Amino acid sequence: MLTSLSRPVLTTLVAVALAVGACGSTDPTSSSGVRARSATGLPATDLPAAEPPVDLAIVDADRLDPDLLAAVQAAARDARADGITVQVTSGWRSREHQQRLYDEAVTRYGSEEEARRYVATPDASAHVTGDAVDIGPTDAADWMGRHGSAHGLCQTFANEMWHFELATTPGGECPEQLPDGSSRP
Ligand SMILES: [Zn+2]
Structure with a gap:
């Protein structure tokens, strides 16, 4: 009786562990991939924002x-x-x-x-x-x-x-x- 009950429980626990493992191994890979793209797509250091010009709208x-x-x-x-x-x-x-x-x-x-x-x-x-x-x-x-x-x-x-x-x-x-x-x- 006991073994027949514990068998499905163990199966479920293994399935959950595999699912977590799968998620756990997928997330770091994808996030590091995002970081790598950012590092190559943007300058290493952000330049200070240029002082925006004042639009004086001077006629002529x-x-x-x-x-x-x-x-x-x-x-x-x-x-x-x-x-x-x-x-x-x-x-x-x-x-x-x-x-x-x-x-x-x-x-x-x-x-x-x-x-x-x-x-x-x-x-x-x-x-x-x-x-x-x-x-x-x-x-x-x-x-x-x-x-x-x-x-x-x-x-x-x-x-x-x-x-x-x-x-x-x-x-x-x-x-x-x-x-x-x-x-x-
Ligand atoms: Zn004047």
């Missing part, structure tokens, strides 16, 4: 001085690290666009002399030559005024906290600000 960026553009992009990356989003609200302008802005200023301020304190003529504007950018919003302009010189960017006019030009060497000292646009020699 190719008409800006390339050095100015590079400086603004580098500064925008620094600003982003400080939690500040830099926008270029105005970069290169055509002579026609600048003339329109100037004419509007003459109307608003009542005289060419007064208008030139705020808007340059096409002949005088650094925007027309691609050598100036206007930075916004206010917190970004403020940031640029304090940190832009690390990339050579300087606020040009005391009455325009948003207007920046490449005016010093990276890390250099910015020239003294002119009171306004009409005081530019």
Whole structure:
């Protein structure tokens, strides 16, 4: 009676042991196979993630001085690290666009002399030559005024906290600000 009962039990135990053994020998093989594929498919060490470029979406960026553009992009990356989003609200302008802005200023301020304190003529504007950018919003302009010189960017006019030009060497000292646009020699 006992032997007839234990025989199927032993058979079951052997079957289970074989199944476990089969699984046990299969898993390490397949997982080591995965590791081997990973090791050959990926670089041995992960490269640090490249600093993603800041998309400034500058209109007519190719008409800006390339050095100015590079400086603004580098500064925008620094600003982003400080939690500040830099926008270029105005970069290169055509002579026609600048003339329109100037004419509007003459109307608003009542005289060419007064208008030139705020808007340059096409002949005088650094925007027309691609050598100036206007930075916004206010917190970004403020940031640029304090940190832009690390990339050579300087606020040009005391009455325009948003207007920046490449005016010093990276890390250099910015020239003294002119009171306004009409005081530019
Ligand atoms: Zn400007």
